Amino acid sequence: MPELLRPGSIDEAADLIARHGAAASVLAGGTSLMRETYPSDGGYLIGVDRLGLDKVVSHDGGWSVGAAVPLSVLREAVPIAALQAATREIGGPAVQNMATVGGNLFARAPFGDLAPALLALGARLVFATAGGETTQSIEDFYAGWADGAPPRAGLLTRIEIDAPTGASAYMKCARRRYSTPSVVTVAACVEKDGGTVSGARIALSGASAHPFRCAGAERAVIGSGLDEAAVTAAAAAAESAVEPQTDSVASEWYRRRMTGVFVRRVLAALA
Amino acid sequence: MEDKLIRLTVNGRDEAVVIRPLATLQDVLRDTLELTAVKSGCGQGGCGSCSVLVDGELRLSCLTLAERAEGAEVTTLEGLNETNAIVPLQQAFVENYAAQCGYCTAGMVVAAKALLDRNPAPSRDEIVEGLSGNLCRCTGFAPIVRAVQQAAQALSDTGEEAS
Amino acid sequence: MSMKELGVVGRNVGQRDLESHARGQTTYYEDVHYPRMLHLKMHRSAEPHANIVKVDTRKAAASPGVVCVLTHEDLPGKKVWNGLAAVGVGPEDEPVLAFDKVRWRGEPIVAVIAETPEAARAGAAKVEVEYDPLPGVFDVEEAISGSAPALTAHWPHNHYIYPDDHAASQIRFGDVEKGFAEADHIVEDKYQTSPIEQAPMETNGCIAKPGGDGRITVHTNTQAVHFARDNTAAILGLAPGKLRFLGGTVGGGFGGKVDVAVEPISVLAAMRTGRPVKFKYTREEEMQVSSTRSAWRLYIKDGVMNDGRIVARKITSYQDSGAYLRFSSYGSMKHAGHMPGPYTMPNVWVDARVVFTNRPPSSAMRGFGVMAASFAIELQMDKVAKTIGMDPWQLRLLNAYRNGDMRAHRKVNEDAAMVETIQAAARLAGHELPAEYQAMTSWDRKAS
Numbered sequence: 001m002p003e004l005l006r007p008g009s010i011d012e013a014a015d016l017i018a019r020h021g022a023a024a025s026v027l028a029g030g031t032s033l034m035r036e037t038y039p040s041d042g043g044y045l046i047g048v049d050r051l052g053l054d055k056v057v058s059h060d061g062g063w064s065v066g067a068a069v070p071l072s073v074l075r076e077a078v079p080i081a082a083l084q085a086a087t088r089e090i091g092g093p094a095v096q097n098m099a100t101v102g103g104n105l106f107a108r109a110p111f112g113d114l115a116p117a118l119l120a121l122g123a124r125l126v127f128a129t130a131g132g133e134t135t136q137s138i139e140d141f142y143a144g145w146a147d148g149a150p151p152r153a154g155l156l157t158r159i160e161i162d163a164p165t166g167a168s169a170y171m172k173c174a175r176r177r178y179s180t181p182s183v184v185t186v187a188a189c190v191e192k193d194g195g196t197v198s199g200a201r202i203a204l205s206g207a208s209a210h211p212f213r214c215a216g217a218e219r220a221v222i223g224s225g226l227d228e229a230a231v232t233a234a235a236a237a238a239e240s241a242v243e244p245q246t247d248s249v250a251s252e253w254y255r256r257r258m259t260g261v262f263v264r265r266v267l268a269a270l271a
Numbered sequence: 272m273e274d275k276l277i278r279l280t281v282n283g284r285d286e287a288v289v290i291r292p293l294a295t296l297q298d299v300l301r302d303t304l305e306l307t308a309v310k311s312g313c314g315q316g317g318c319g320s321c322s323v324l325v326d327g328e329l330r331l332s333c334l335t336l337a338e339r340a341e342g343a344e345v346t347t348l349e350g351l352n353e354t355n356a357i358v359p360l361q362q363a364f365v366e367n368y369a370a371q372c373g374y375c376t377a378g379m380v381v382a383a384k385a386l387l388d389r390n391p392a393p394s395r396d397e398i399v400e401g402l403s404g405n406l407c408r409c410t411g412f413a414p415i416v417r418a419v420q421q422a423a424q425a426l427s428d429t430g431e432e433a434s
Numbered sequence: 435m436s437m438k439e440l441g442v443v444g445r446n447v448g449q450r451d452l453e454s455h456a457r458g459q460t461t462y463y464e465d466v467h468y469p470r471m472l473h474l475k476m477h478r479s480a481e482p483h484a485n486i487v488k489v490d491t492r493k494a495a496a497s498p499g500v501v502c503v504l505t506h507e508d509l510p511g512k513k514v515w516n517g518l519a520a521v522g523v524g525p526e527d528e529p530v531l532a533f534d535k536v537r538w539r540g541e542p543i544v545a546v547i548a549e550t551p552e553a554a555r556a557g558a559a560k561v562e563v564e565y566d567p568l569p570g571v572f573d574v575e576e577a578i579s580g581s582a583p584a585l586t587a588h589w590p591h592n593h594y595i596y597p598d599d600h601a602a603s604q605i606r607f608g609d610v611e612k613g614f615a616e617a618d619h620i621v622e623d624k625y626q627t628s629p630i631e632q633a634p635m636e637t638n639g640c641i642a643k644p645g646g647d648g649r650i651t652v653h654t655n656t657q658a659v660h661f662a663r664d665n666t667a668a669i670l671g672l673a674p675g676k677l678r679f680l681g682g683t684v685g686g687g688f689g690g691k692v693d694v695a696v697e698p699i700s701v702l703a704a705m706r707t708g709r710p711v712k713f714k715y716t717r718e719e720e721m722q723v724s725s726t727r728s729a730w731r732l733y734i735k736d737g738v739m740n741d742g743r744i745v746a747r748k749i750t751s752y753q754d755s756g757a758y759l760r761f762s763s764y765g766s767m768k769h770a771g772h773m774p775g776p777y778t779m780p781n782v783w784v785d786a787r788v789v790f791t792n793r794p795p796s797s798a799m800r801g802f803g804v805m806a807a808s809f810a811i812e813l814q815m816d817k818v819a820k821t822i823g824m825d826p827w828q829l830r831l832l833n834a835y836r837n838g839d840m841r842a843h844r845k846v847n848e849d850a851a852m853v854e855t856i857q858a859a860a861r862l863a864g865h866e867l868p869a870e871y872q873a874m875t876s877w878d879r880k881a882s
Contacts, residue, residue: 001552002293003292004292004293029334030334030336031316034295034333034334034335035314035316035334091404092319092402092404092405093382093386093400093401093404094319094322094331094382095316095404097328097330098334098335177399177403178399178400179403179404302467305467307461307465308457308458308459310462310635312635312636312637312717313717315717317717318635318717320635347458348458349457349458351457352457361453361456361457364452364455365452365456369456370449370452370455370456372634372636372684373452373454373455374634374635374636374685376456377455380458408632408633408634408686
């Protein structure tokens with residue numbers, strides 16, 4: 001059974017993570033980690049409940065969200081439609097009161113449905129390391145994943161979200177309405193100049209080893225009027241970009257088909 | 272790692288309990304304090320049968336470390352009946368036949384209380400969403416939703432609290 | 435009898451335990467607490483089919499907190515059993531704890547009893563089993579093809595033999611081959627259902643508590659408390675009076691709590707240690723190890739006339755029993771008894787087999803055997819309707835059984851309500867039926 005450590009400062013927590021390396025797991029809301037069983041000795045759970053990471057600070061141009069902010073608090077504090085939709089799609093109300101913004105970004109597929117919304121919003125992640133604070137774009141963070149597991153980048157302390165300059169949408173395909181794992185999840189943020197798309201971020205989770213931005217789908221809609229041809233091209237690009245797994249939730253075939261369907265639906269909502 | 276003494280406030284009473292390392296709130300409530308309305312259907316946050324309120328918020332006791340509940344007000348279903356009177360929300364479950372085997376019922380009532388405390392006049396969709404983390408396998412969802420609707424109606428008729 | 439004399443019909447009747455449920459005061463088996471209670475965790479087979487070369491429990495026994503380790507050598511009574519042996523079903527084929535072979539992944543081999551659930555889990559993980567893996571068979575038709583390995587010596591061809599020496603639960607009524615020869619159309623297809631887990635909210639479990647009087651009290655969530663007690667006594671070679679079973683409060687069963695899966699080994703552990711022992715399935719065990727509704731494969735061949743009358747139906751069914759018999763022979767009897775569905779036809783042939791594979795054993799679940807029959811029959815009825823271009827409602831009304839009809843299992847039909855039920859469903863669904871179909875009743879079949 002691992003040992004629970006509850007550091008009282010961010011520096012102390014970052015030191016513990018650096019010192020224990022792969023033997024350390026960060027325990028935030030516990031909705032993923034507490035499901036594990038511990039048949040063998042060893043390892044450390046590093047609790048982050050005493051670090052003051054449970055606040056949302058609103059400022060000019062955006063929000064600074066503590067990594068230990070529960071999803072239900074994020075929903076109340078940050079009025080962005082895609083983000084609010086995402087918080088309702090993860091677990092039931094009890095899980096939303098417990099699961100944290102930071103913790104969800106480390107969830108293994110097919111879990112982790114907050115990430116597409118934050119990818120679409122271009123969020124930045126701030127880590128405390130033994131050597132000081134580092135900031136990384138959320139897409140770089142996911143690019144660093146290997147074999148479905150996150151990089152050891154230090155302690156995630158906050159998520160910086162800029163006020164969106166376009167419209168955003170979020171949809172999760174699942175086997176029932178609430179409290180259920182993802183078949184595929186799609187979020188998009190689209191900026192328009194007149195009727196023409198001038199910028200787009202389209203992100204997916206559930207149908208690949210980790211969440212990612214789909215450059216092919218973005219290219220297909222930039223410069224278009226989100227017309228049928230552009231949306232069809234974006235859906236096709238997403239279908240070929242995902243690497244779905246077959247599990248008890250859905251087959252590879254179904255996840256790929258639904259990827260196209262839900263990219264279309266999300267873009268239709270933004271047309 | 273050694274056993275540890277922690278202090279909890281449960282259903283309004285201060286409790287000092289000795290816990291094993293990584294003991295969950297569920298372990299302490301069920302096995303130490305014998306508050307057995309807290310059920311243990313899956314132990315992994317999938318069923319809602321262990322639902323409790325922590326500082327008035329719905330939580331899953333199976334995923335909560337007991338020592339992280341120190342300093343908070345914990346309420347289990349038993350906490351609704353401190354005076355031994357059945358509360359309107361529970362009465363609505365009885366009148367609507369909203370239980371068969373009863374195993375999910377305790378968690379359902381706690382989740383319904385959390386919902387009504389936050390939103391005293393929920394729509395049917397809001398009730399479904401509010402109970403979405405709680406599973407029933409005797410397929411009793413329809414009467415459960417009706418029970419919560421009735422409790423909400425009673426609440427608005429009388430101006431009283433649901434529970 | 436006037437309605438006034440009926441005390442219950444037509445009224446809402448209070449459910450006795452509802453208030454207790456709503457208050458959280460209902461006592462389920464694990465809501466009793468005993469000091470010094472031990473916890474049991476099973477070490478299970480990692481292989482679907484293998485000879486057991488060696489079982490080494492030394493590291494498990496030395497694991498911190500472990501009090502007792504039980505293998506098949508510790509069983510004082512039966513090594514193999516079947517729950518229905520007392521009513522003549524057999525031979526007994528299922529090991530209480532596996533010894534020479536394992537036949538499905540998840541089969542119990544060694545019970546580890548420890549001071550805490552965590553210590554029991556850690557101890558069970560340290561049991562070392564050396565396997566000599568054997569080819570497995572996972573398909574019912576492959577299993578009986580003659581080329582598959584035999585799972586047990588009891589069933590050399592991997593299918594059950596009924597006590598009357600039949601390889602299947604059978605119906606022989608009329609002459610289906612003659613019916614096919616006379617038919618205008620032959621409609622045939624293959625149907626398959628999947629195993630289904632009952633998934634009760636409360637997993638299988640019990641607490642066995644030794645008493646000073648030499649009796650063991652067992653708090654259990656079995657659906658069949660006397661059945662569980664008698665089988666536990668038979669397995670352990672005890673007089674039933676030595677066991678006091680307390681049950682009746684079940685956190686969902688649906689057939690998934692009649693396997694006597696936890697009680698015998700818990701009682702043995704309580705006898706060995708002199709302490710209360712709790713054995714509770716984890717959710718993973720409930721989903722992966724507890725028995726499911728069985729999967730079925732059916733082949734249905736119908737002879738149909740242009741006017742919609744089905745004149746012959748031939749059905750071959752394979753029930754995937756998994757590695758052992760449990761209640762599957764009864765399931766296939768119910769399956770055959772349900773055929774050919776709620777329809778009257780002059781020629782019926784049914785063979786319903788129980789087949790053994792290296793899958794988890796299947797068992798009871800709400801109308802087991804019958805659901806697969808209805809699923810396949812009703813899909814087949816739609817296929818027949820489509821083939822001959824007839825409205826599927828009318829096809830069912832035409833063939834529905836009437837009072838006085840001889841059923842395929844040679845019982846004259848009484849209390850038929852199929853015609854009226856379909857008519858009521860059609861009204862509710864807004865499906866218009868021609869006048870002659872609306873006028874049909876369960877009493878009016880003309881002798882054909």
